[in-house]
Amino acid sequence: MVAAAKLRKAQDAIVSARPYAQTLGKIISEVMARSEPGSLGHPLLEQRPAKNVEVLLVTSDRGLAGGFNANVIRRVSKFIKEEGPQYKSVTLSTVGRKGNDFFKNRSTPVRKDNPGLLAKVKYESAADIAQELSARFAKGELDAVYICYNEFRSAISQQVVFNRLLPFETPDTSSNATGAASVDFEYEPSSQEVLNKLLPQALAIKVYRALLESVASEHGARMTAMENATTNASDMIGKLTLFYNRTRQAVITKELMEIVSGAEALK
Numbered sequence: 001m002v003a004a005a006k007l008r009k010a011q012d013a014i015v016s017a018r019p020y021a022q023t024l025g026k027i028i029s030e031v032m033a034r035s036e037p038g039s040l041g042h043p044l045l046e047q048r049p050a051k052n053v054e055v056l057l058v059t060s061d062r063g064l065a066g067g068f069n070a071n072v073i074r075r076v077s078k079f080i081k082e083e084g085p086q087y088k089s090v091t092l093s094t095v096g097r098k099g100n101d102f103f104k105n106r107s108t109p110v111r112k113d114n115p116g117l118l119a120k121v122k123y124e125s126a127a128d129i130a131q132e133l134s135a136r137f138a139k140g141e142l143d144a145v146y147i148c149y150n151e152f153r154s155a156i157s158q159q160v161v162f163n164r165l166l167p168f169e170t171p172d173t174s175s176n177a178t179g180a181a182s183v184d185f186e187y188e189p190s191s192q193e194v195l196n197k198l199l200p201q202a203l204a205i206k207v208y209r210a211l212l213e214s215v216a217s218e219h220g221a222r223m224t225a226m227e228n229a230t231t232n233a234s235d236m237i238g239k240l241t242l243f244y245n246r247t248r249q250a251v252i253t254k255e256l257m258e259i260v261s262g263a264e265a266l267k
Helices: 002-033 068-086 097-103 123-138 191-266
Strands: 052-058 089-095 110-113 144-154 157-166
Touching (some): 002 191, 068 191
């Protein structure tokens, strides 16, 4: 009941954030599509061979949510096992106590934990995480940054998402699928300045949206898990009650038979 009450508020936050994040990504793609190839540059767009990789793992602070945390942890573990050997180093940043507790005693180091962000998700907190990751990427300390979280689909459905945050994927300007390049716009002060402003903001929005998606998914998963637990407990109580009544009936029947047998023996 508590999870169901919190889910509505978290779901409204997701619905409000999604259109802004999608539109911002579309604007960035259009700015780059309308510019001459190679004319725009930004540290967050730099493509280089990936040697040092970091994964931002978003879990919950509490359990009792079914497979909510296990699914994202399993996905990150799979990435480390299958693709980790090709990199020089793989580190983790965690949001949520469950992910930090799982990996802190394992071979993959947790470089930084971000505790206490999920009680009340704020854009400023997501922007701080994005700013730190982008600064390390711009300095060359990281060559690629990925994020793994649960995306909210419905109260009973969550999907594990594993996406690349940095470097930003440049749009394919060879095709005019969206029709963006066919329209000419003038940017003030310049398309480069617009891009410099939007890229860090887009990264912060991606992290912020991931936190909101994870919180909503957590409430949905916990509501479903608790509902299943309640149903299973009711079934177990029913089975144990039936077993108790049958056992009690057998004991009473046995006592009656002993009384009757004793009475017959005295005749």
